[in-house]
Amino acid sequence: MGEPIYLDHNATTPLDKRVLEKMLPYFTDVYGNPSSIDHLHGHKAKQAVDEARQSIAKHLGCRKDREIIFTSGATESNNLALIGTFRRNRCNGKHIISSAIEHPAVLDTLKYLESEGADVTLIPVDQFGVVDVDALQRAVRADTILISVMYANNEIGTIQPIKEIGEFAKSKDILFHVDAAQAVGHEKVDVYDMNIDLMSFSAHKFYGPKGVGGLFVRSYSPMVRLDSISFGGGHERNLRPGTLNVPGIIGMAEALAISERLRPKEWERLRGISASITDALKETFPEVRLNGHPEKRLGHNMNFTIPGVEAKALIHVLKGELSISAGSACSTTKVEPSHVLNAIGLSDEETFQTIRLGLGRFTQDTEGIAISLIRGILKLKR
Ligand SMILES: Cc1ncc(COP(=O)(O)O)c(C=O)c1O
The missing domain is CATH 3.40.640.10 (Type I PLP-dependent aspartate aminotransferase-like (Major domain))
Structure with missing residues (x-):
């Protein structure tokens, strides 16, 4: 692999x-x-x-x-x-x-x-x-x-x-x-x-x-x-x-x-990828929520709450396929609920069911990403 x-x-x-x-x-x-x-x-x-x-x-x-x-x-x-x-x-x-x-x-x-x-x-x-x-x-x-x-x-x-x-x-x-x-x-x-x-x-x-x-x-x-x-x-x-x-x-x-030269096209491309991933996830799991503003947001950022799925467990299951991060802030000793997610109204439990995906200049395989995510979630879904 x-x-x-x-x-x-x-x-x-x-x-x-x-x-x-x-x-x-x-x-x-x-x-x-x-x-x-x-x-x-x-x-x-x-x-x-x-x-x-x-x-x-x-x-x-x-x-x-x-x-x-x-x-x-x-x-x-x-x-x-x-x-x-x-x-x-x-x-x-x-x-x-x-x-x-x-x-x-x-x-x-x-x-x-x-x-x-x-x-x-x-x-x-x-x-x-x-x-x-x-x-x-x-x-x-x-x-x-x-x-x-x-x-x-x-x-x-x-x-x-x-x-x-x-x-x-x-x-x-x-x-x-x-x-x-x-x-x-x-x-x-x-x-x-x-x-x-x-x-x-x-x-x-x-x-x-x-x-x-x-x-x-x-x-x-x-x-x-x-x-x-x-x-x-x-x-x-x-x-x-x-x-x-x-x-x-x-x-x-x-x-x-370089970033300024590429910015307009890259923004569109990444927004397109994030829209496809979001759509694919929501189609399979209608309960998944995209956090943050629907439009006024960075083109390359996605943040999902997936009810019933522990973010840390999902990250672990996907480790071989995707490097993603949890929506909670890690200190060296303990995992705290994210102050950002709390501030937009998520409960502590929901913050622990939240993942962040950040796309980039070299991200290509939209379909592969969506499939990996869906497979990973299915494995853990209660
Ligand atoms: C909004 C924001 N401010 C500050 C920082 C810290 O940046 P640096 O790693 O360059 O110190 C980060 C990095 O995560 C960030 O996202």
Whole structure:
């Protein structure tokens, strides 16, 4: 039997071989430190990083290249955006608004900020996982300094009304951070058009390397200022010290360029595959429910509750054929019900009967996937 089909692209994507090709010389040939610009080796590396920054900035709708700060990924970007904004703006207020379905990289950071004196309000979502914008507007206080809402959810794929929230935040002079880890490379993202002030992204979610990402920090209307949260050098406008991951940055720029080129067709293709899989499943098991918004969702994400079938058991049964994940969050010691699924109204029991499928660029065999799923479910159905 060959390798199982990889269907966990919301967790991470494989590195596109074209990206690897582009990265390779930056491990062995162009190995200078981009901060060492007094010699040719450093200069070449800096030039490559500058070009990568320019390309990424252009694809995300930035006004200036320098609005992109390179980091190790979306977790670090979220930490820098939230902690850096809070510390810098502490004198203006301590209230932060976010949503109940954010990734732990946001929720845990907000929890930490409470220990520094932040007041955090988490806005509920509706049954599809869409943030209640009225509740968000009502939650604003005189001391609200930041709103942080994810672009698209990593479990159920729901896309938030980012532009609408951005316009509202701007009208109230409140900074707006977006965790776009699941959206960049998959959805059309334009930071200025959407009134975004800070935006986190991560290369390994769009066929780039792991361990590299970025934070967009708006430089114009308003000029956003952050406190650095780590120390040790003047890199990245003093916001993120440390020698830059040159091959990673080159890879991220190439991965984004490829993703943007392929995006419209790829989105349609993946939406088509997910519709066929959903239809096939529902035809055999009418009780299966697709979680998340029926339309406003990532083209490559599916999240199903299958009543009567334990997700963990199904994953185990399918292990040889499909690599899928459960709808519950795993810590090292225990399995917790997913806060996202709970927030859209699922009971704990239902969350344990929920699986996530993430399609990707190299996913082809729709029929094989549906057949494997149906066979697996039939084996376990009570
Ligand atoms: C919405 C969201 N935010 C943040 C992250 C963390 O990204 P990274 O792995 O780059 O730290 C992820 C990854 O799972 C994510 O899906």
